[in-house]
Amino acid sequence: QIQLVHSGAEVKKPGASVKVSCKASGYSFIDYHIHWVRQAPGQGLEWMGWISPGSGGPKYAQKFQGRVTMTKDTSINTAYMELSRLRSDDTAVYYCARSYSSSWHHFDYWGQGTLVSVSS
Amino acid sequence: FVLTQPPSVSVAPRQTASITCGGDNIGSDPVHWYQLKPGQAPVVVVFDNSDRPSGIPERFSGSISGNTATLTISRVEAGDEADYYCQLWDTNSDHWVFGGGTKVTVL
Numbered sequence: 001q002i003q004l005v006h007s008g009a010e011v012k013k014p015g016a017s018v019k020v021s022c023k024a025s026g027y028s029f030i031d032y033h034i035h036w037v038r039q040a041p042g043q044g045l046e047w048m049g050w051i052s053p054g055s056g057g058p059k060y061a062q063k064f065q066g067r068v069t070m071t072k073d074t075s076i077n078t079a080y081m082e083l084s085r086l087r088s089d090d091t092a093v094y095y096c097a098r099s100y101s102s103s104w105h106h107f108d109y110w111g112q113g114t115l116v117s118v119s120s
Numbered sequence: 121f122v123l124t125q126p127p128s129v130s131v132a133p134r135q136t137a138s139i140t141c142g143g144d145n146i147g148s149d150p151v152h153w154y155q156l157k158p159g160q161a162p163v164v165v166v167f168d169n170s171d172r173p174s175g176i177p178e179r180f181s182g183s184i185s186g187n188t189a190t191l192t193i194s195r196v197e198a199g200d201e202a203d204y205y206c207q208l209w210d211t212n213s214d215h216w217v218f219g220g221g222t223k224v225t226v227l
Contacts, residue, residue: 004161035216037162037218039156044205044218044219044220044221045156045162045207045218045221046218047215047216047218059214061215062213062215095161095162097162103209103211103214103216104149104150104209106152106164106167106168106207107152107162107164107207108164108167108173110161110162110163111161112160113161
């Protein structure tokens with residue numbers, strides 16, 4: 001079955017960086033885009049950007065430009081999202097999700113999320 | 121670009137819940153709806169305005185009227201209690217946008 005499996009929870013100090021992984025299985029990794037979406041405590045969903053394991057991208061939401069880097073390793077079907085210069089308001093659950101394209105198509109499978117806590 | 125949802129909707133079991141999502145681009149671009157339960161991965165319940173993925177009960181339906189999309193949950197069950205988000209691709213900014221979310225409470 002199709003699965004997106006996240007790396008474990010992280011605790012970071014302000015100013016540090018965090019790298020979250022998302023391992024895909026059960027489908028052809030290069031045929032679908034991977035999006036990253038976060039949800040801060042008590043807040044809604046926020047799209048961060050996408051990467052295509054096949055070709056194209058990454059494309060980042062303007063809010064995160066300069067702080068986020070999305071990469072992929074097709075040899076192990078894994079996508080990564082690295083967020084730098086962490087602040088306390090980056091505390092959130094970070095999800096990866098797949099879609100057939102970068103735009104228009106819905107996110108049909110999601111990972112269970114990685115909790116990133118930023119605290120001094 | 122903003123998608124506006126009511127913060128909360130309360131509904132009695134077996135009644136109908138309607139969740140609205142308003143925005144300027146609605147009607148010209150497809151709207152998708154997601155269900156979020158605590159500790160679980162989000163699930164798409166309606167895509168492309170009104171299509172339903174396999175495995176999603178027929179009780180979930182979507183519609184568009186003017187600049188408003190609506191997710192309707194018929195014959196609401198206790199298990200439908202969750203947060204629901206609408207989503208739209210903004211062609212002007214090349215960004216995905218989510219609504220603020222609606223918490224559905226089953227009385």
